Amino acid sequence: MYTLKIGVIGAGYWGPNLLRNFVEIPDADAIAVADLDEERLRFVKKRYPSLMVTQDYHDLFELGLDAVAIATPPSTHYAIARDCLEHGLHVLVEKPITLSSHDAEMLVELADQRNLTLMVGHTFAYNPAVRALKEIIDSGELGQVYYVDTVRVNLGLFQNQLNVLWDLAPHDISILRFILGAEPIAVGACGAACICSDIHDVAYLYLEFPDQVVAHSHISWLDPAKVRRITVVGSKKMLVYDDIEPLEKIRIYDKGIERLPHTDTFGDFQLNYRYGDIVIPNIRFTEPLRIECQDFIDSVVNHTPPVSDGNDGLQVVKILELADCSLQQGNGRLHLPEREVHGRDALHAN
Template sequence: MRIGVIGCGYWGPNLVRTFSELPDASLVAVADRRQAQLDGMRAKHPQVDYFCSDHSDLFDLDLDAVVVSTPPETHHDLVLECLEHGLDVLVEKPLATTTSDALHMLQVAEERGRIVMVGHIGAYNPAVNGLKQMIAAGDLGKVRYIDAVRVGLGLFHPRLNVVWDLAPHDVSILIHILGEQPVAVTTQGLACVQDAVEDVAYMTLLFPSGVLAHARMSWLDPCKTRRMTVVGERKMVVYDDLESHEKLKIYDKSVDAIRRTDTFGDFQFAYHYGSVFSPYIEFEEPLRVECRHFLECVSERKRPITDAYNGVDVVRVIEAAQQSLKDGGTPIAIAPATAIPPVTVGVPNLRVVSANDERVDALDEVASLRIAENGNGQLLDEVSARGTLPRPAVGEEINEIDIRGLDVNAGRP
């Protein structure tokens, strides 16, 4: 698959390295306006055919996809330009710096049938996904609250503040592990080094389930920290991204309130102190997992885990957090998550069967069904949908299945 990269500043070189190492990718071109950056990339990656200062030169190279790793305020125009040239796009976080721009990018991608994937790298971290599985399985009990710390010394951005720089990481991880979008946010911060550019911020998010999440972000801290603590009613977990091996530590600790009585001695709490356990996680570089997932999505025409819808949702939260910061910490309601449009597909001659000829409660998986078209009239090869579908009777033929809200992968002819 022929890939081009636009932007070789802070993160771009890592993307160039990773795509150069993936066997299913052929890194054809690298673009950056700074000649010094291009010279450095050429020295490290002599196998790349084209190095150019004008990104539009990439549109004449018969590429399959482009990676955009430029300052966030440039994402909107660059991604639209790539989409208009028929290219799928992996763009670094955040998708855009306004919700309206992010929605515009989503709309154009959907209209043109192109893939836009956002580099929310936390969703591709094996440790984060291990944490997500624990929460989903109920291993921690009901999640009470989450505390995240993402601090260090720099890098300072001349225009966007620390919220736009660091919060997308924690917001995307929180949405990923909890499976829900926050409904309100409050943010307070300080501009210590540059006027009007906050380098320290404290953000609190409220989720529909009642979970409260707090995030501390700073460019002005002596110790680099990337830690998230999840406190459940039965157990607690600490995720430390800077740990080389034990990235997840499970604390078998909890507190129960003892029923109130009339004696002073009964006004107590029951503390449970168990062991601390670090589960084995088969770790792989998250960026490599992310880039490989992008190649799979482009090749198989499937929706990425961190697609444009996810990108819009994260931008919507950050924009609300920024508004709260501007208003001195006033709580700001967050609009509902961006809904994936409903799609109803025709499924000719699909018959429901069971071993004992009894009625089945749900059709849990439909795989590789040849269909005529989706809700937009787009011709497809097949669709694979996983989720809970309507309750059909045994032997009943199903002509249509509404697959909104399911995990759907649709191939193209």
């Protein structure tokens, strides 16, 4: 079997996690790491002595690599990814793919022209619990989905180049699109800049999906507790996914409200409140990033599209742009263009 030669660009917070997985996957051969920070390179070199390290990512183009993983600040994603694609390298780039839909479209077009894999690190699409959540929704066990509520808050990490929406919301937007299998038709956001006057550190994101499904996301760098939770309320049952919970990540609640047959009384509304059992499905856990990295390798070797491809990243950026416009201007609910609502290829959960 062919072993993919891979380089990692960016050795800050996330790059070493990518590197660790590529080192451990038999189908990959991690060759080199590039980062501007010499201290980070020394850290990587100490852990992986055989790696070539450099402060200039252009040096990687001389090593005969097949692919690169980019984990640099989002403002640099477009230029570095474009450079790598132009040098014939397959690219895995962290979220968000770029900070503008125009730049994302350029990368998608370039990858298509060169017949190269362009993949975005929407890691939760590879999370076994999130995949189980999607399967539960698709099975109809919850009934008609009424609404989804997500919370992604913690104390930090504050960013100075982008607001909390661009930092954290890509996770929730990609999860919502994935589990609902649809594109939002309207977007809105509000928030506050509590610490730095020009950078929002807390935001509330509203997404309206087809079939009257609404979703609400609370994201913040300014919260006393780390929370990563998704609640899905359906006509039959309800579900809570807690990513912080080490073992029992999903709980299905047989709870709901049912209308009773019409009566001729003048009493209260005739509703029946149902309180049933709580079911905790058994989910076999595998590190999502390991699955993501393997999907990238398989995509390159087998010439198949990855789960979170460039178009997936592009759609998330388009939604982020509208949400950010709403956040900055306070103009509320904005509609996505018709072609964006209906023009997406099939969402899949491979």
